[in-house]
Amino acid sequence: MQGKIAEGLNKEDIMNDAYPLAMSTDEIDRLRMQSDLFRRNADSMLTEVGVQPGWRCLDLCCGIGGITDLLSLHTGPDGECVGLDVDKTKLDVASKWAESLGLKNVHFVQGDAFETGLEPQSFDLVHTRFALGIVPNGTKIFDHALGLVRPGGVVFFEECDVDAYSCFPEHPLWNLALETVVSCFHHLGSDPMLGRKLYTMLHRAGATNIRVRPVRYALRSGEPMTYHLPLTLFAMRDTVVSLGLMKPEQLDKTVEALMKHLSAPATLSMPFTMVQTAAVI
Numbered sequence: 001m002q003g004k005i006a007e008g009l010n011k012e013d014i015m016n017d018a019y020p021l022a023m024s025t026d027e028i029d030r031l032r033m034q035s036d037l038f039r040r041n042a043d044s045m046l047t048e049v050g051v052q053p054g055w056r057c058l059d060l061c062c063g064i065g066g067i068t069d070l071l072s073l074h075t076g077p078d079g080e081c082v083g084l085d086v087d088k089t090k091l092d093v094a095s096k097w098a099e100s101l102g103l104k105n106v107h108f109v110q111g112d113a114f115e116t117g118l119e120p121q122s123f124d125l126v127h128t129r130f131a132l133g134i135v136p137n138g139t140k141i142f143d144h145a146l147g148l149v150r151p152g153g154v155v156f157f158e159e160c161d162v163d164a165y166s167c168f169p170e171h172p173l174w175n176l177a178l179e180t181v182v183s184c185f186h187h188l189g190s191d192p193m194l195g196r197k198l199y200t201m202l203h204r205a206g207a208t209n210i211r212v213r214p215v216r217y218a219l220r221s222g223e224p225m226t227y228h229l230p231l232t233l234f235a236m237r238d239t240v241v242s243l244g245l246m247k248p249e250q251l252d253k254t255v256e257a258l259m260k261h262l263s264a265p266a267t268l269s270m271p272f273t274m275v276q277t278a279a280v281i
């Protein structure tokens with residue numbers, strides 16, 4: 001398994017500035033797995049907040065597509081869904097994916113989520129997932145995202161909280177892997193515990209109708225997201241090593257041992273809590 005991961009990372013791998021998750025075929029698979037797992041949760045929140053046909057929606061930091069497929073379905077042929085990301089390679093994957101799904105009301109733009117240059121108050125809904133808490137200094141995107149929504153429009157944030165990330169039976173390297181990932185994020189100015197804080201941030205910003213829904217899953221061996229922690233550690237390999245948090249061989253051995261442990265039929269893992277927060281601006 002480790003050999004397969006290592007093959008995915010080659011000279012074309014991309015690191016944009018401080019963003020810690022290296023781009024590779026494995027990273028595309030990892031993002032797709034996350035999207036698949038949380039798809040029905042995003043879908044039901046879009047229904048709950050009442051996305052209407054014809055709405056103009058933005059998925060900030062959409063990566064390889066984010067929830068633009070769901071936004072497309074909810075807004076219908078008269079809607080417009082924009083996916084924005086800084087990484088052109090991911091946007092190329094997103095465009096091909098949207099085309100393969102026949103999504104006619106979706107398009108992607110390359111831009112910086114901190115300062116998109118998009119017209120203020122021009123969207124009915126702005127969404128981010130795994131961005132405010134993952135992108136270095138990502139909480140600074142919060143104010144900009146709010147400013148892009150029309151008065152009475154909706155913001156919808158889906159961010160993680162790693163507090164209860166666990167597996168059973170326990171593994172001696174689990175905490176090392178988790179602490180390394182968390183400390184890598186902290187070093188870069190990211191906040192992997194942002195999930196619990198968004199309600200307060202929105203409340204203080206004067207938002208109304210704030211909905212909060214923590215989402216958790218229990219994963220058995222064979223389910224792709226089961227390997228999320230070692231895959232994330234591996235995707236952060238270059239950053240972790242350059243920060244001196246782990247030596248390359250130690251990281252590789254940790255990834256390999258955890259992949260093996262998580263593939264045992266009796267092992268159960270409970271990944272981070274994904275906290276969905278939506279509100280009216």
Ligand SMILES: C[S@@+](CC[C@H](N)C(=O)[O-])C[C@H]1O[C@@H](n2cnc3c(N)ncnc32)[C@H](O)[C@@H]1O
Pocket residue numbers: 019031034035060061062063064065066067084085086087090111112113114128129130131134135
């Ligand atoms: C963890 S991924 C999440 C992708 C997507 N939201 C999803 O849930 O599948 C975070 C994304 O933020 C993007 N990103 C990082 N810094 C950015 C910036 N300054 N502006 C826009 N996108 C950025 C990365 O390229 C990456 O695609």
